[in-house]
Amino acid sequence: MNFMVRKLDCMYGQGDELQTEFSTVKSLQHKNIISILGYNDDNNENIIVYEQAVLGTLDQHLTDRSLTWVQRLKICLGVARALSHIHCDIIHCDINSPKIFLDKDWEPKIYGFELSTNILKVGGIAFFLHGRKRMITNDVIKGVIDEIIDPHLRKQANAQSLALFKHITYNCLNRQLVHRPTMDQIVKELEDVLELQQNSIAPHEGASFNNLKVDFLKIPLIEIKRATNNFHEDYSIGSGGYGIVYKAELDVLDIQSLSSMEGTYKGELPKINKVVAIKRILRREDEQDKQGFLSEIKLLTSCKHPNIVSLLGFSREDEMILVYEYAFKGSLSDYLRNNNLTWAQRIQICLEIAHAIDYIHTDMEGKPRIIHRDIKSENILLDANLHAKVADFGLSTFHPLMQQASTIYTQNIAGTMVYMDPEYLETGKYKRESDIYSFGVLLFEVLSGSMAYDAIYLAKNETGLAHIARRRFNEGTLKELMDPKMIKEDVDCNFTLNIGPNQTSFNTFSEVAYRCFWRKLKSSVQPWKSSSRNFKRH
Template sequence: MRATDNFDEKKFVGHGGFGIVYKATLDVLEMSSVEGKYQDKLVKKSKTVAIKRILNRQDAHSKEGFFTEIDLLTSCKHPNIVSLVGFSREGREMILVYEYASKGSLNEYFGNNCGKINLTWAQRLQICLDIAHGINYLHTNMEDKPRIIHRDIKSGNILLDENLRAMVADFGLSKIHPKDQQASTRYSENAVGTKVYTDPEYLTSYKYKKESDIYSFGVVLFEILCGRVAYDSIYLAEHVKGLAPIARRRFSEKTLKELIDRKMIDEDDKNIFTLNRGPNQDSFEVFSRIAYQCSAEIQAKRPTMEVVIKELERALKLQVSKHFTEVTIFSFLIFLIPLVITILVP
């Protein structure tokens, strides 16, 4: 309460399905380190954190989500998964404390958000790769971590730090896949998640598996390409399920390029020195194909996260290598033109 000035609105930075998030500074106990080696001594450090105050609801979902996040995040250690700094349960109050992501959530960069920077295509591809690595980590069984299905992958649950490193967050709806359970499919009584991001097969059959997260990630990929959230009114006016079915149809018709975020293209046109902010043809084709495959309506047709990562890396390589070639040619011309003028003009 002291850190948030009694949960003052000025400290408010966002909200999730189960709580309201505040920015605050707390004294945190951390293991001391000397030249990268951790010592047995705890040191108190002042740290900027995100504090989520869980909403008290009549049903048991908020309490269940609170304990789920603690269970999952204490077993997850990965640069693309948000870190849990601590938690508190006192009376009816349930508090979760996370590392603070200073650049906000990914969905804040879509639409007409003038206060946010305009991400280049290479930056967007790197963010996609960060998310993919995070999801792949969740889906992988390890000695100290079970397989985890997130069940609410969306741009609003992707946080960006000061270096634009993307981290998957908000595990209130997540489920652990028991190590001793051979079957990869699990069933739920009711479909959960945000509808425009939710796996269509899961909505009809109530069976979810890691491929359900891959579908949701496919929707996020299309959002990153188009620069609008999947539930934007423009998309909902055309289709009740938002962006995904529209993007899939456009891909099949070979008109998907018309949906590319104009902020990237327009800046290319206006500023010759900012070369290739938008996707080149090769990078676009690789990216759009894997986004289309991820958002397949049938679970069995979706690629594995290993394949997704490989294709996204390929799209980034194609973008960066083409950009390097263009910059090299441009630099050569800048050098050559004055030289030619000097030779031709006596």
């Protein structure tokens, strides 16, 4: 077989570089980390035998103009995925372009772990890295980053793709360690950069259906302005921290017809005139507007579920605009406050939300695991038939496919405070169970008919409804929290079946909601599944 041989100079004086390289690489299984076939330390030769990487190292190709922008992005993304994989336990300590091998398909392979250290020793290493970064200040990088871009690449790169890549680079070089992104964040952002670049290229034969679908969803800005009378306030139906939402009629892609055409795209696309919701995203200094916009497109085009809102189109001509199916009954939060729902209707809505969360939390072909990160009643929409649609994926993230651990670490805590998992707030670790905690808060909102941030709850505890619901459950006084609109008493003072719950139904629902708050218990992972039969029956 073909292979590569490397002789270590052992220039660092530790004497154990060979063993460190061999044992570290052998313990790491990842397609972007080089494989070791063997080693030889006779007569202090310190020789390592690797799998072959026929294209040599990355530094040999950086001046090669035949290396396209897309290829460079894929290389960066591969390296980032490898670093994300090792950062659960290991810090490489010597990442540079000569330490990146390239195979015949330009797939990057990290090597050179002879200086690597266990993450438990991160304190000393972090200080060392911080000292090196001081050689290049943030101001210097920000000032010259445009000047150092290869003009040849500038012609190839999509403007938004290049801008986001520069933003990632700048953040990585921040002089303050705590302000640098994690590798998980970098992987996600580089995936967005690559997708932006690939989607700027016209569809071609052999392109994936999802990529074609993204391209098909583009709507000219002039059509959106025409539908909203240039975003006139009469069309506005709501606003938030990320944008203004408008209601209008618009010709959009017929998603159902397109799905039946999968793999057979020819000629004109099927369009349909519909009432839609148009979100005009506001610009933000922290770049969350761009990240949220790209996340929504990426996540919603990968999801196909009746209880997840459908993305019908988008525009990124000067503005960032998302077009969704319109929810005629509005958000669950608004509907709970302003209308009465029977117990059966509330249970059905909760079940549909649970099905949607279970779907996004599950790996399947064409869709990796997704963590929503902002489950709350305001992000649940209701269609004309009161069917639930989980919406607002701007803070959501794909769980890295190659990452075995169920936990993702972040330095940027995001979400809505009263719905957030206390463990996530304390540690910066989020996972599927973090969504489930938020779902538990939502269940108690449905039971009480009031919002988790209601002033009456916040006056008693800053965590709002969650704290009150837990206390009442433990005291056995949870019925006092029930929505008064739902309770009608008959002559025997029992709950009526058509409006409020019977006792067994109430007990089952309360137990499921309470179990969503359990921490570090296996049975809390998907509490609705174990009780779903009773949940439906009662």
